Amino acid sequence: MAEYKDPENTILLELKNGTVVIELLPDVAPKHSERMKELARSGAYDGVVFHRVISGFMAQTGDVKNGKDPMMMRHAGTGGSDLPDLPAEFSKLPHDRGTIGAARSANPNSANSQFFINFSDNNFLNGQYTVYGRVTSGMDLVDAIAVGEPPADPDLMVSVKVAADV
Incomplete structure (x- = not known):
């Protein structure tokens, strides 16, 4: 088993070709970090598609309501979880390559389950979307x-687990 700096705040995102390791940042965005762990532990993220992937920008996933069912796939990206929306936890952390951002509607306090992984430094997002994690391994995936x-x-998240539970 691999060693992680903080297994309780490490997410193992299994893709078809391997595992992406994500370090959560609970000191920066505690509510968003906790939500990702809660949804991972419940299995809600398992089998959810990447519904919006823009080359050179980001890959978005996490619609646990519409992102699994082929009949609902055309609505992927419009839903969240049954849990309440989260308040924004904006910080000075930049949206650099490999950071995890909370997807939301126009309302800054509408993040729920969806997130995106930045393919490049997207500094125009700074201060507008919550950064709550970063890829530490598997960015090539x-x-x-x-x-x-x-x-x-679409590719999907085969499974999402908290490293402390594996």
Whole structure:
């Protein structure tokens, strides 16, 4: 088993070609970090598609309501979880390559379950979206996620686990 600096705040995101390791930042965004762990532990993220993937920008996933059922796939990106929305936890952390940001509607306090992984430094997002994690290993796997809005043959999160539980 691999060693992690803080297994309780490390997410193992299994893709078709391997595992992406994400370090959560509970000191910066405690509510968002806790939500990701809660949804991972419940299995809600398992099998959810990457519904919006823009080359050179980001890969978005986490619609646990509409992102699994093929009949609902056209609505992927419009839902969240049954849990309440989260208040914004903006910080001075930049949206650099590999950071995890909370997806939301126009309302800054509407983040729920969806998140995105930045393919590049997207500093125009700074101060507008909550940064609550960063990829520490497996960014090459993220770079290989099928592109599209939505992708014709979307990649999915095979499983999402908290390292402390594995």
